[in-house]
Amino acid sequence: MRISDSADLWWKSAVIYCVDVETFMDSDDDGVGDFAGLAQRIDYLADLGVTCLWLMPFYPSPNRDDGYDITDFYGVDPRLGSLGDLVEVLRACHHRGIRVIADLVVNHTSTEHPWFKESRSSVDNRFRDYYVWRADPPPDTSDAVVFHEEEDSIWNHDPITGHWYLHRFYAHQPDLNMANPKVRDEIAKIIGFWLELGFDGFRVDAVPQLLTVGIHDTIENELGFTDPHGFLRELRTFMGRRRGHSVLLGEVDLMYRHQLELFGGSDGGELDMIFDFPLMQSCYLAMAREDAGPVAGVLKNRPEVPAAVQWATFLRNHDELALDLLTEAERAEVFAAFGPQKKFQVYNRGLKRRLAPMLDGDPARLRLAYSLLFSLPGTPSLYYGEEIGMGEDASLGYRMAVRTPMQWGSAPNGGFSARPASELARPPVKGSFGPRHVNVSAAKRDPASLFNFIRELIRIYREYPEMAWGSFELLEQPVPNVLAHRCSWDGASMIAVHNFAAKPATVTLKLGAEHEGATVRDLLGGPGRDIGDGGALRLRLGPYGFRWLRLASDGGGQGVVPEVQTTYSAKEAEARNTSGKKDKQT
Numbered sequence: 001m002r003i004s005d006s007a008d009l010w011w012k013s014a015v016i017y018c019v020d021v022e023t024f025m026d027s028d029d030d031g032v033g034d035f036a037g038l039a040q041r042i043d044y045l046a047d048l049g050v051t052c053l054w055l056m057p058f059y060p061s062p063n064r065d066d067g068y069d070i071t072d073f074y075g076v077d078p079r080l081g082s083l084g085d086l087v088e089v090l091r092a093c094h095h096r097g098i099r100v101i102a103d104l105v106v107n108h109t110s111t112e113h114p115w116f117k118e119s120r121s122s123v124d125n126r127f128r129d130y131y132v133w134r135a136d137p138p139p140d141t142s143d144a145v146v147f148h149e150e151e152d153s154i155w156n157h158d159p160i161t162g163h164w165y166l167h168r169f170y171a172h173q174p175d176l177n178m179a180n181p182k183v184r185d186e187i188a189k190i191i192g193f194w195l196e197l198g199f200d201g202f203r204v205d206a207v208p209q210l211l212t213v214g215i216h217d218t219i220e221n222e223l224g225f226t227d228p229h230g231f232l233r234e235l236r237t238f239m240g241r242r243r244g245h246s247v248l249l250g251e252v253d254l255m256y257r258h259q260l261e262l263f264g265g266s267d268g269g270e271l272d273m274i275f276d277f278p279l280m281q282s283c284y285l286a287m288a289r290e291d292a293g294p295v296a297g298v299l300k301n302r303p304e305v306p307a308a309v310q311w312a313t314f315l316r317n318h319d320e321l322a323l324d325l326l327t328e329a330e331r332a333e334v335f336a337a338f339g340p341q342k343k344f345q346v347y348n349r350g351l352k353r354r355l356a357p358m359l360d361g362d363p364a365r366l367r368l369a370y371s372l373l374f375s376l377p378g379t380p381s382l383y384y385g386e387e388i389g390m391g392e393d394a395s396l397g398y399r400m401a402v403r404t405p406m407q408w409g410s411a412p413n414g415g416f417s418a419r420p421a422s423e424l425a426r427p428p429v430k431g432s433f434g435p436r437h438v439n440v441s442a443a444k445r446d447p448a449s450l451f452n453f454i455r456e457l458i459r460i461y462r463e464y465p466e467m468a469w470g471s472f473e474l475l476e477q478p479v480p481n482v483l484a485h486r487c488s489w490d491g492a493s494m495i496a497v498h499n500f501a502a503k504p505a506t507v508t509l510k511l512g513a514e515h516e517g518a519t520v521r522d523l524l525g526g527p528g529r530d531i532g533d534g535g536a537l538r539l540r541l542g543p544y545g546f547r548w549l550r551l552a553s554d555g556g557g558q559g560v561v562p563e564v565q566t567t568y569s570a571k572e573a574e575a576r577n578t579s580g581k582k583d584k585q586t
Contacts, residue, residue, distance in 0.1 A: 010051075010099065011201070011247045011273060012310045013468035015458050016381035017050040018318055021058050021080050022067070022425050023405045024384060026417035031424045033405070033416070035076070035085035039092050044440070046096040048387060048451070049458030053093055054203050054249075056318060057103045058086065062112050062172075066403060068103075068205070069110035069173050073190045090198040101247065102194055104202035106187045107210040108173040116174050120160050132166035132177045144168070146209075147398075149347055168209045178210065179225040188238055195239065201247030204271070207262060208254055229261070232270040249273040249312060253322055260303050268306035276311040276378055278302070281325050283315065283372065287365070288337035290501040292483035294330075295372075296474060299485070313378035315369055316386055319399045320350035343394045352401035356389035356450075357433050364544040367453055368498060371546045374457045375496035377472040377487060387454045388443045391433025396426065404428060407435040414439055460523050464550065466494050477507045482541065484509055492552040495520065499541040511535045515551065523548040 025037030035058075045053060057067035060075045067077065076083050093100050109116055118127040138155035145151045146169050155164040156171040166175045176183050191202065204210065211228035239246045250271040252259050256278060264270035279302070282294040305311070323331045331349070338344075338358040339351040346352045359365040366389065374380050385406055392401045405428045408415030414428050414435030421427055428435055443451035461467055470489030477484055481501035487494045499505045512535040520537065521528045524547065531537050531551075539547060 008245055009308060009310075010245060011249075011379060013462065013465065014052040014099070014379050015050050015461070016052045016054055016101075016249075016312065016379060017045055017048070018054040018056065018381065018383045020056045020066075020318065020384065020403050023403055023416070025406065025408070026419065026424075029418040031417055031419035032079045033425065034079070035081035035089050039085070039089050042089070042092040042096060042098070045093075045098060048455050049462065050098060050382075051462075052099045052101060052200070054101050054381070055103060057105055059105075062110055064110070064172055065170060066400065068105055069108075069112075069170070070105055071110045071113045073106070073186075074193055087197065094198070099200035100198070101201040101203055101249065102199050103205055104191070105205040106176065106190065107178075107206050108167065108169060108175045111172045111174060119174075120158050120165070123161050123163070129177055129180050130183055131174050133161075133163045134166075135163050138164055147347065169206075175209075178212070178228070178231070184231055188235065191235065191239060192242055195243040195246055200243070200245065201239075201249065201272075203249045203251065205251055207250040207252045207271070208258070211262075213254075213258060213262060229264070229270060232262070233264065236264075236270055236272075247272045249275070251275055253277045253324065255325060256301065256303050260305065263305055263309045266306065268309050271309070273310045273312045273379060275317070275381070276302075276313055277322065278325050279311070279376065279378075280314055281323055283369070284321070284323065284334050284338065285326060285330050286483075286500055287359075287369065288334045291481050292498065292500050293480060295483055299376075299472070299474060311378035312381050313373055313376050314381040314383075315373050316355050316383045316402070317381075318383055318403060320346045320352050322350045324349040346398050352392060352394060352398060354390055354392045354402055354433075355386065356438075357391045361389065361432070362544075363448075363450065366450055368500070368544040368546055370450075370454055370457060371496070371548070372483075372498050374454075374461045375467060375485075375487075375494070375498075375548060377467075377470075379468070380461070382454075387451050388440055389433065389438050389450045391429045391431065391438065393427060393429050400426065407439040409439050409441045410436050415441075460548065464492070464494055464523070465489055466492050470494070475509050475511075477509055479505050479507050481505060482507050486511075492550065494523070495537075495549040495551060496546070497539055497541065497549070498546045499544060502543045504540065504542050504545070506538065506540045509537045509539065511537055511551070518551060520549040520551045523550055 019038065021035060021038055022033045024033045025041050026033050027037035027040065028034065057070065058076055058080050059067065059070045060072040060077050061067045061069050062071065076086050090100055115127045115130050118125050119131050138153065141154045142152050144154050151171060154166060154168050156167055157164050167173050168175055178184065211232065212225055213228055236248060248271050250262060252262055252274045259274050262271050262274060279298050282298040285294040286292055323334055335345060339353050344351050344353050355369060356366060388407065390407055393404050394401050404426050405414055405416035405424060413421055413424065417424055443449040466487045466489035470487035473486050475484035475486055482497060482499050482505050484497045484507065497507065511531060515531045515535045516533060518531050519528050520531065
């Protein structure tokens with residue numbers, strides 16, 4: 001694949017940034033973030049280097065599940081603004097070269113949706129088969145419940161007709177019947193509407209539940225939806241006709257064999273990107289153990305995918321930090337390291353914490369984590385506030401803990417809104433990770449901040465195409481706490497080396513005799529070095545140290561090596577750690 005394909009496959013080298021409009025920026029001080037406020041902050045995203053804005057649900061909703069319970073797939077929640085305000089965000093983003101994708105939540109609706117109100121009114125109305133009903137009492141399905149602390153069955157009895165409707169999430173979110181061709185046609189209309197308005201694609205919510213792939217066998221057999229992959233291919237083809245460069249990014253929290261099926265197998269043609277949940281979860285296990293083995297093991301087993309599709313890499317998203325693909329013992333290790341208190345654990349399978357507090361604000365470990373994110377093969381995705389090291393509010397229920405107001409300044413509400421804190425859509429974070437200590441204004445002024453480090457990583461990632469487009473290879477070396485890999489494309493290679501441990505490490509990488517005497521350039525501002533006899537490269541890494549090194553053939557892949565400081569000395573790291581601990585004590 002050549003770089004000339006990048007116009008159509010722009011998402012392979014994108015930097016995705018997820019925003020909850022409700023908590024990002026309040027323009028009219030009513031306590032709720034809105035599209036007018038988001039439009040004011042597009043320059044901030046452009047400055048960071050974001051190339052794709054992902055909007056969490058903004059549709060009309062009773063808001064019992066933070067907007068994922070939808071009453072109108074063709075509208076904008078009036079609390080967030082108007083359709084015109086949304087179009088202004090699209091215009092502002094496109095003017096700055098930022099694509100925009102929307103959350104596509106079509107596996108269920110709200111019970112307040114007009115379709116469901118009509119569906120439940122009788123057993124023979126025209127919307128009855130838009131949902132999944134049964135007349136006989138259901139069996140025990142407690143093992144198939146997603147939110148088992150809040151629901152005990154995936155069927156709910158409706159007193160109007162005396163039947164039960166299917167809901168694999170909350171009882172107030174009845175599942176749409178994907179076996180009904182009219183429902184599938186409605187989904188195509190929804191997609192076509194937002195593409196016509198100017199969106200560049202969609203993040204597809206809960207793909208396994210939507211398509212009944214890789215989930216509870218009993219459910220798959222009962223629904224009668226016999227060709228989910230055929231439907232996904234038709235949808236992908238339809239999008240290609242309507243907007244050729246559009247993308248489908250899938251939320252698929254399953255093991256690789258099921259993810260590969262949803263790419264479309266060896267031929268592709270279904271989802272364009274899939275969030276790499278196995279790799280994300282292995283990163284936390286590796287950080288908990290200070291051992292690179294879990295990440296190396298997952299990468300060794302990750303299947304090859306067609307050139308026209310891509311993994312989306314991430315460290316944090318808008319939900320609980322899912323750890324369900326780990327074994328029970330592995331999950332217990334991550335809990336013990338990053339969330340030992342029950343208040344941080346959710347559904348017995350994940351954590352409701354952000355990365356910065358999980359790592360105790362340690363700048364060295366945070367930099368290691370984000371260096372890993374941007375150097376691993378895949379399209380990196382950030383959740384709003386990650387770039388400044390925001391914290392969470394564990395007092396909020398379940399997934400809401402990480403959906404707190406963006407921290408723009410040091411004022412009590414973090415500059416999100418002038419409304420009293422008690423009247424905000426959600427309260428601001430308190431303590432050492434709240435606005436007083438962590439905010440955009442301070443971060444942008446501090447050359448050594450996490451914000452400026454991530455911005456520099458993004459700049460380098462976008463400048464050197466092999467990280468996004470290249471082939472991937474693990475580099476063998478004997479030190480267990482070190483991960484070394486290489487991405488190669490068009491005669492150039494980027495070599496990334498990460499030390500997961502608090503102790504220094506020295507590694508020797510065997511790059512091949514053909515590279516003997518060649519010079520590798522340090523992309524993070526360090527000195528270049530020559531490759532030794534037999535193509536051996538010897539590196540010393542400090543505690544939680546990392547390197548990005550570039551090896552280019554003659555005339556291949558020239559670029560400007562950054563000269564800004566992007567790593568801490570041991571003395572600086574200790575000073576910042578001490579400062580962070582003092583803040584927490586105060």
